[in-house]
Amino acid sequence: MISLLVIIIIFAFIFDYINGFHDSANSIATIVSTKVLTPFQAVLWAALFNFSAFFISKYVIGGFGIADTIAKSVSIQKGDPLALYVILAGLLSAIIWNLITWWFGIPSSSSHALIGGLIGAAVAHYHTFSVVNASKVIPTISFIVAAPLIGMVIAFFITVIIVQLFKRSNPYRAERWFKRLQLVSSAAFSIGHGGNDAQKVMGLIGVAMVASNYIPDLKSIPDWVPLSCFLAMGVGTMSGGWKIVKTMGTRITKVTPLEGVAAETAGAITLFLTEHFKIPVSTTHTITGSIIGVGATKRLSAVRWGVTVSLLWAWILTIPISGIIAALIFYLIKVFL
Template identity: 70%
Template sequence: MTFLVVIIILALVFDYINGFHDAANSIATIVSTKVLTPFQAVIWAAVFNFAAFFIAKYWIGEFKIGMSFAKSINEHFITLPVIFSALVAAIAWNLLTWWFGIPSSSSHTLLGGFMGAALAHVGALSQDGFTVINYKVVLPIFLFIFGAPLIGMIVALIITLIIVNLCRRANPYKAESWFRRLQLVSSALFSLGHGSNDAQKVLGLIAAAMVANGSLDSVKNVPDWVPLACFTAIGLGTMSGGWKIVKTMGSRITKVTPLEGVAAETAGAATLFLTEHLGIPVSTTHTIAGAIMGVGATKRLSAVRWGVTINLLWAWILTIPVSALLAAIVYYIVKLFV
């Protein structure tokens, strides 16, 4: 029971870190366009991160993403040391990428850690090693590593072109004033998607730990305090901000105007709502980065700093295998004491 409590605390710590690591996802454009100050922006995003709990609980009626994440590893191979090792590895990678200002995916960090620790548990080359991963759940997640930013990019490009053509004859000053106000709405929508998507992954991991400990009969029956704690933790983390990543997302990929900020955030939110409906955990980081590239590309391809983008892509590719390796190492160390 004590080990379970440690894991729950560690999971909420990861959730908090996820919040400040990914704060840039929903506030980068609204800060870079100076619609809100950084302090105002993190408060705004945190409120809607937490509000996502009520939408998932009372409107959607279930936590689809959390349940999918809990089932990414076959339950026969989920143990408390596996989950502990996954969390330690995910926290380490998140802190490292935050330190260097690299907007890597907290979602894929956690998934990589979960898979790596589970494979270490059974032995990756053993006969069971091929049945550890629930491919029905994991394959769509892998497809959306590339699919989510691509969808975000295409939708953002289309929205931007539509807005530009509709507002071609509008007074530039009035149009910008309106788009600055609309950014509050688009940022709120993206924050709802971010909170719902990312908090649910931790929810799923805690539920899996409770099942492994025998405290719960099924991940579907997770008590209300678990999602409430998860959404609270990510909201508090977002309030702490992650300014190095805000700078990368808000200005280094491409310069963003209020109009483009609205297009990017709306496209990102639409992508997150779609994947939540499908129950597929995706990276909010990848999604908004793709959307920002999409709005930049409408001006000209050279408006996107592709050198920065390539560096981000390398971070995205390395996240899952590095997290898996870290988790496997942590697991072997933990087994010496547990």
């Protein structure tokens, strides 16, 4: 049982690493596309603030609420001999889906892949959807639509306000200032990204520890777990995800330094709000919506809606496909038990 727990923890850190390089584009796409930083400088910048989110979550916010939401998304029965295999199947499914979407340059949601994987494996094991905790899962699913919409609306108004405030400014001087401000907005978004995404794997490890009787409850998760999760994500972010950077930074709409500040600030605000309410959202969906909101201030045709519709389909399909993959993995595992 303990050896299987160790395997799950190792794969969880692998998932966090993949999540980091898969989602690094969220934090650095605009700052790279506007040439504020080189790609290497940008990933180091994002990774630093990804990791710093651990200290903000623990000592400023005072807890890891999103980890608790993920941990309670499905009812894993304590003492069930197959419980750890359910968690392992869900985790492997999320890793597979992340690698597939990364390969094709699709900015999909790591968190929704993880939730979909857990649901699919749990339903495959218990043969009922009653194991799904609707009070935790429904808000998460609703934010597939809500998070990008919130980011889009906030980004739209921030852009309009900034344009009105600086319309008489010297264009060269204004652009230089907004390039500097992008360092701040990118850092803020990276903090939101780390605080949101690193907690998801932390919650999954917590469930595995409880299921294996390593700890009595989720409140007893040792400090090395969240610290390691945030560190793994930071290292993953430093590895970059250049295919997705291209999609986010140039294919949705062309972004100027001013618009980069607006998009990242709107994304950061959305992530801070959802973390406050303990709702695990997709940082990918959030920043994509923010970039669309920025593009829409110029004209609706500035947004490449064909690319956007393709992304939307990937978002919708993430949970069911990762759920199906997890169910198949769980059944495959059972064959060898």
